[in-house]
Amino acid sequence: MSDNASYLExxxxxxxxxxxxxxxxxxxxxxxxEVHCLLGDNxxxxxxxxxxxxxxxxxxxxxxxxxxxxxxxxxxxxxxxxGIATVYQDLATVPLMSIARNFFIGxxxxxxxxxxxxxxxxxxxxxxxxxxxxxxxxxxxPRQAVGTLSGGERQCxxxxxxxxxxxxxxxxxxxTSALGVHQAAVVLRIVARARARGLGVIFISHNVHxxxxxxxxxxxxxxxxxxxxxAKSDISRDSVxxxxxxxxxxxDLESELRxxxxx
Amino acid sequence: xxxxxxxxxxxxxSISTWRLLLGRPxxxxxxxxxxVFMFFLTVAGDSGMFSARGTLSFLDVxxxxxxxxxxxxxxxxxxxxxxxxxxxxxxxxxxxxxxxVEWGWPLWACILLxxxxxxxxxxxxxxxxxxxxxxxxxxxxxxxxxxxxxxLALTRALTRLTVVSGLGDLAKEDWLAPFFSGYVFRGLxxxxxxxxxxxxxxxxxxxxxxxxxxxxxxxxxxxxxTWILMQTRFGNWIFSSGGDPVAARNLGVPVQRVKILLFMxxxxxxxxxxxxxxxxxxxADTLRGQQKEFEAIIAVVIxxxxxxxxxxxxxxxxxxxxxxxxxxxxxxxxxxxxxxxxVFMGSMVLIAVLFNTYVRRKVAASR
Numbered sequence: 358m359s360d361n362a363s364y365l366e367x368x369x370x371x372x373x374x375x376x377x378x379x380x381x382x383x384x385x386x387x388x389x390x391e392v393h394c395l396l397g398d399n400x401x402x403x404x405x406x407x408x409x410x411x412x413x414x415x416x417x418x419x420x421x422x423x424x425x426x427x428x429x430x431x432x433x434x435x436x437x438x439x440g441i442a443t444v445y446q447d448l449a450t451v452p453l454m455s456i457a458r459n460f461f462i463g464x465x466x467x468x469x470x471x472x473x474x475x476x477x478x479x480x481x482x483x484x485x486x487x488x489x490x491x492x493x494x495x496x497x498x499p500r501q502a503v504g505t506l507s508g509g510e511r512q513c514x515x516x517x518x519x520x521x522x523x524x525x526x527x528x529x530x531x532x533t534s535a536l537g538v539h540q541a542a543v544v545l546r547i548v549a550r551a552r553a554r555g556l557g558v559i560f561i562s563h564n565v566h567x568x569x570x571x572x573x574x575x576x577x578x579x580x581x582x583x584x585x586x587x588a589k590s591d592i593s594r595d596s597v598x599x600x601x602x603x604x605x606x607x608x609d610l611e612s613e614l615r616x617x618x619x620x
Numbered sequence: 621x622x623x624x625x626x627x628x629x630x631x632x633x634s635i636s637t638w639r640l641l642l643g644r645p646x647x648x649x650x651x652x653x654x655x656v657f658m659f660f661l662t663v664a665g666d667s668g669m670f671s672a673r674g675t676l677s678f679l680d681v682x683x684x685x686x687x688x689x690x691x692x693x694x695x696x697x698x699x700x701x702x703x704x705x706x707x708x709x710x711x712x713x714x715x716x717x718x719x720x721v722e723w724g725w726p727l728w729a730c731i732l733l734x735x736x737x738x739x740x741x742x743x744x745x746x747x748x749x750x751x752x753x754x755x756x757x758x759x760x761x762x763x764x765x766x767x768x769x770x771x772l773a774l775t776r777a778l779t780r781l782t783v784v785s786g787l788g789d790l791a792k793e794d795w796l797a798p799f800f801s802g803y804v805f806r807g808l809x810x811x812x813x814x815x816x817x818x819x820x821x822x823x824x825x826x827x828x829x830x831x832x833x834x835x836x837x838x839x840x841x842x843x844x845x846t847w848i849l850m851q852t853r854f855g856n857w858i859f860s861s862g863g864d865p866v867a868a869r870n871l872g873v874p875v876q877r878v879k880i881l882l883f884m885x886x887x888x889x890x891x892x893x894x895x896x897x898x899x900x901x902x903x904a905d906t907l908r909g910q911q912k913e914f915e916a917i918i919a920v921v922i923x924x925x926x927x928x929x930x931x932x933x934x935x936x937x938x939x940x941x942x943x944x945x946x947x948x949x950x951x952x953x954x955x956x957x958x959x960x961x962x963v964f965m966g967s968m969v970l971i972a973v974l975f976n977t978y979v980r981r982k983v984a985a986s987r
Contacts, residue, residue, distance in 0.1 A: 434872050443870070450864075451864045452863070452864075453863050453926075453930045453980070454856075454859050454860065454863055458859065458860075462860045462867075462872075462873060463873045464872065467852075467853060476852060476853065476855075
């Protein structure tokens, strides 16, 4: 596989719910080692796209391809097995469980056999600590509850976990939206590390200021349609803002407010 | 640099070990047990409560609650309730007694039939809960009534009585019954008696003939369930199913299957206790097991398990049951009116929940 080939492609994908068109003819592609940003306001179809990519929904028409071959992602587990891991914003970790337990939920490592088959705590604790460290976060003790971690560190755990279990493409659903400026920076740094490790990242956001610094390419969504994909070198932050729904509205609002102030 | 790091690590390690100890769910129950024992040693220390016979009698009471509590703890950690435990005890009792006494089935077949029935009841409870998405509180409240009603209706229809007796003699000849009735370590107790360590009857047998099977089952279940929680994949699935079912499902945990299995676990534990009681009494009473579901929940909650799931322990539930048994028997030995027992247990629950909420906030507090 050459470095320039796309790992994951969407080809004119449409999703209908009854007569409602949630996503209409959207195409884009993600390479390994790039951050591809999906930008759009509420209702632009971002959540539906995520669910199409993570196997929760199947497209009504159009095709999803992995390494050029058409695939049907039948379930989240299926998508996971094909290297597509989705990190949902708040649904990724269990606060009352330890870091090591969280890291291995659903994929616990065991030793021994028969009734003596048991969790390999040494391995699990060591791995959780090492994988978090690779992402630039030093945890004090993998036995501590995830609830003691900050929001950014929890995102890190989810991302490190996906990377450890062989994800090629990471889908990050609004990873910074609930975070303050400092914690958002932590997450953006982790995303950069994931990219440096050769993962393709689909970064879903409605916040241009978080998305612009980290993204290599942008796909803008509006009302279920794609407004096109742009490399970062081809588009400025202002035009990105403008292209998103709300960009124009904000400019209108600004002038409207000016009028009100003038009266 | 490396030296400093090592030192730093060690300092952190010692703090976190202390924090981990604080974070153990059973901490409150262990402390509570200590206080309860101190109290009764002071007040009733010379009343015979802590003789071999007295000790075994409060351990036996604790074991009856503890068997249920161990299974209920796992289910509650997975985020669900089973209120039908008590009715299941009565139901399992007649499932054993009616075929054995009325139809002449061998006792072992009746016991196996009861356990098979428990699997079905537990499966229905679990399946209805995960399929309908209704709170298990409601689903098992329904089965609490349905099972108790079935028990009464079937027993009356088939025997025209509400108590089926005559199992005592059947149990003596059965190969399966000794697993559920009688005592272990009889020889050891006899030997200790002959050395004068135990009070003896006039016929030369010790007043406490051995350890009742209920206590053995209680210990075994607590040990096995603790192993499951702390050392197995299934344990991790139980915690995550209760802690955050959506996250667990996204990560590939078969949450529904876990919950259904644990509902079967509580029904099986109820049947185990029913078998022990029926063989012990030689009869099955349709009213047996009433309010046992609440006693089990009390023990589980005192043991530090969160009602909301995701956090708790089987050992804690065992200590909760121990407090329950000690207080229930201990009040009798102190000469206080035993009516006060429920007042005390109710207060204990409230204190335990307040304490657990506080500890949980400490454990999982956001920085």
